[in-house]
Structure formats: structure tokens, C-alpha cells
Amino acid sequence: MVATPLVPSEVEGRMSRSPEPRPSTALGTSEPKGKLTPNAPLAPLVWFKSGGAAEWLFEPKDVDDLSSFLADLDPAVPVMALGLGSNMIVRDGGVPGVVVRLGKAFAKVEVLDATTLRCGGGASGILVSSTARDAGVGGIEFLRSIPGTVGGFVRMNGGAYGREVKDILLECDVVLCSGERRTLPLDALGYTYRHSELPDGAVVVSATFRGHPAQPVAIQAEMDRIAASREATQPLRSKTGGSTFKNPPGTRAWKEIDEAGCRGLRMGDAQVSEKHCNFLLNLGKATSAEIEALGEDVRARVKAHSGIELEWEIQRVGVEA
Known part of the structure; x- marks a missing residue:
């Protein structure tokens, strides 16, 4: 049985050409602007530090690069997005097809107004919650306690300490396996407990979250409370x-x-x-x-x-x- 999570990550993408000629036309004929690596070990990239390699690891330069690459990809090639690797077992035989990791271009957080943030799919929960604190946006503190990135939070309806992504999400932008881009509102995601109905192979490239006005000092106090609780009860290191x-x-x-x-x-x-x-x-x-x-x-x-x-x-x- 092969499960297919879609959890983008905040890692540094590097621009380069494919390291070696492609063995077939399955990955298309055009060269991506980001980094494409064959037989890439995944154990160093996941928290368990175990498991096999990705047949291909793709780190896109930007959304256009990701969209073009997927549009040129043979539809039969599986696509999986990898985040911080904190909620994953990579089996020892590795992952066939293409594993997508989102780099710094996807890790930005923008304050839209007094209660709303637009967050890249590769932005960490720490970055999102810290930006919200500095902007006086409450209700997003719980993301600091989840070791992952926005793409994974949206995919899995991530939650902790009584809050879930469905409580703060307005909409998300995704790139489908076909390369098509879509903006999906909250009610299109079919959220249940730790589950969404996002299409397999879709990569979440951004999400818009809404909180409520709050004082930064109160937000920080809540984040400190959450951090202390995690430290006392979980094997964090x-x-x-x-x-x-x-x-x-x-x-x-x-x-x-x-x-x-x-x-x-x-x-x-x-x-x-x-x-x-x-x-x-x-x-x-x-x-x-x-x-x-x-x-x-x-x-x-x-x-x-x-x-x-x-x-x-x-x-x-x-x-x-």
C-alpha cells in the first residue's frame, strides 16, 4: 500500500540544470529552472532519518517553474510533495516518480490586513505564527506547535491545542499534477479530522489565513504556553x-x-x-x-x-x- 501525502517544505531551492541526461521522455523535454536530482536520498530529509531514495527530486525555482514542469510531465509519473518530513515514514525501497520540495521562494508570509496573512506553501508554522504575532493577529498561535509547513497544514487539516487549519483558512492556491493552477476556497476542501479532499499530487503553493486582532504580548504568552507544554510532554529532540x-x-x-x-x-x-x-x-x-x-x-x-x-x-x- 502506498500512501501519498502532499506536504510542501521550506528548504532552499538551488537553480541548476538537470545533473544528467534524462533516460526517457517521461519527465518531458524542457529543462526546468530549478534543481532536478535523480536517485536522491530521502532519509536525511525526514525526521526518522530512515528510508530509501526518490526516483527524482525536484526543487522548483518558482510557481511558474513548478507549473511548467508538471505540465510537461507524463501523467503516469507519480508526484508527491515533501515538507519538513516530520509526519512521514519513507519506506526502504524509496519513492517512485517525482518528489517536489518547495524552497525559499515559497516560504514568504505577507500581512494583507489587520487579520489576514497570505502564506507560501513552504513557510513554517514558526514563521507564520511569529509574523502573525508581530502584526497583532491572534488565533494562529497553534501553528507554532506543529512541526511542518503551510502546504502540509492545509493538506492534512493540521491542528493542535484545540484549533485546526479549517478554523483559520480562507482559501489556498494549488498546482495540480497537470500543471493547472487553481484557487480553492475553504468549503472546497472537504475537511474532516486530519483529512482533506485535495486531489492527489496537488501541491499547495500558498494559503490565506484569517485570525483576529490581539496584542502581540498576549499572542507571545500563548505561544510560550504551548511551547512549554510541548517541551514537558513530547520527545522533541x-x-x-x-x-x-x-x-x-x-x-x-x-x-x-x-x-x-x-x-x-x-x-x-x-x-x-x-x-x-x-x-x-x-x-x-x-x-x-x-x-x-x-x-x-x-x-x-x-x-x-x-x-x-x-x-x-x-x-x-x-x-x-
Whole structure:
């Protein structure tokens, strides 16, 4: 099974020509302005530090470059957008097709008025929330607690501390696999818990968020509260993927995992965190297969103990080795 998340990132794109002649016409005939790399290792780019390579890694120069590249791409070639890699297991066999990463050109945040921000798909939650604070825009503080970028927040209806993207999103701009650009309003996204109906392969290049007027000092106090809570409860400086499973209705995933006796459970170098047992850890040299197998073992134990079927929140992409 291959899951396909679309989580753009704030990384520095570098302009260059393709490093070697293309082996076929599947990627089209025109040369992109951004960087196109074959057989690019993904383990260094994701938080678990495991997994295989991307068949092709594309870092577009700008929206025009991304649109032109996708328009020239064979429709049969899979497209996946990669963000900060915090909510992802890249399987050990790697990712076929093209992985898109958005660089600095996509990481800008613009203040439109007293309550509204336009944010690039590669902008981090820290940048968005800090810009909102400086502009006196409240209600966006929760994005600071999510380790990712705007594209991923929009794709997954990211949320924390009682707020979700659906509470602040007005519209988003996307580039489809065909290269077509579209602006989608909130009601077109079909948001549910940690899910949207964005088309597969669509890359979110910007989003417009609306908060409410607030004093910067009050906004900073809320961000400090959130940061202190995360520091006290989550394994922030570990090789991890963030929250592993969605919270089931009426309960918390960590509580069900703990009560099923899984706190500290280990498979090779993959371990259930003892600090927060809805986090999986790579203690050293765990393979993606070990991390995913540990997650499935946790799901089975919780099912046997409580009858609850945990759903993966972490995206699992690529092919098995």
C-alpha cells in the first residue's frame, strides 16, 4: 500500500540544470529552472532519518517553474510533495516518480490586513505564527506547535491545542499534477479530522489565513504556553515522526497505547516513546520497515486490549525494499 501525502517544505531551492541526461521522455523535454536530482536520498530529509531514495527530486525555482514542469510531465509519473518530513515514514525501497520540495521562494508570509496573512506553501508554522504575532493577529498561535509547513497544514487539516487549519483558512492556491493552477476556497476542501479532499499530487503553493486582532504580548504568552507544554510532554529532540495515530472518538491515542502495555515497546532500534507513547522513535539505526512494523504491532495490541482500531496519522509513502 502506498500512501501519498502532499506536504510542501521550506528548504532552499538551488537553480541548476538537470545533473544528467534524462533516460526517457517521461519527465518531458524542457529543462526546468530549478534543481532536478535523480536517485536522491530521502532519509536525511525526514525526521526518522530512515528510508530509501526518490526516483527524482525536484526543487522548483518558482510557481511558474513548478507549473511548467508538471505540465510537461507524463501523467503516469507519480508526484508527491515533501515538507519538513516530520509526519512521514519513507519506506526502504524509496519513492517512485517525482518528489517536489518547495524552497525559499515559497516560504514568504505577507500581512494583507489587520487579520489576514497570505502564506507560501513552504513557510513554517514558526514563521507564520511569529509574523502573525508581530502584526497583532491572534488565533494562529497553534501553528507554532506543529512541526511542518503551510502546504502540509492545509493538506492534512493540521491542528493542535484545540484549533485546526479549517478554523483559520480562507482559501489556498494549488498546482495540480497537470500543471493547472487553481484557487480553492475553504468549503472546497472537504475537511474532516486530519483529512482533506485535495486531489492527489496537488501541491499547495500558498494559503490565506484569517485570525483576529490581539496584542502581540498576549499572542507571545500563548505561544510560550504551548511551547512549554510541548517541551514537558513530547520527545522533541528525538528522531521521530510526531503523533503516530489519530485520536479515536472519545479518547486519546496515547492513553489507549499506554493501557495496552505498549509504552517503551521496542523492535530493533524502533521504540514507542516512554515520554509520550503516541510517538515512535528511531533510537539509532532503525529501518523504516522496523518503525512501521512496530506501529502495526501497537495497533494490534490496542485492538486486542480495547477493541479500538487506531488509524495512522503519520503518512507512509513509497515501496518496501
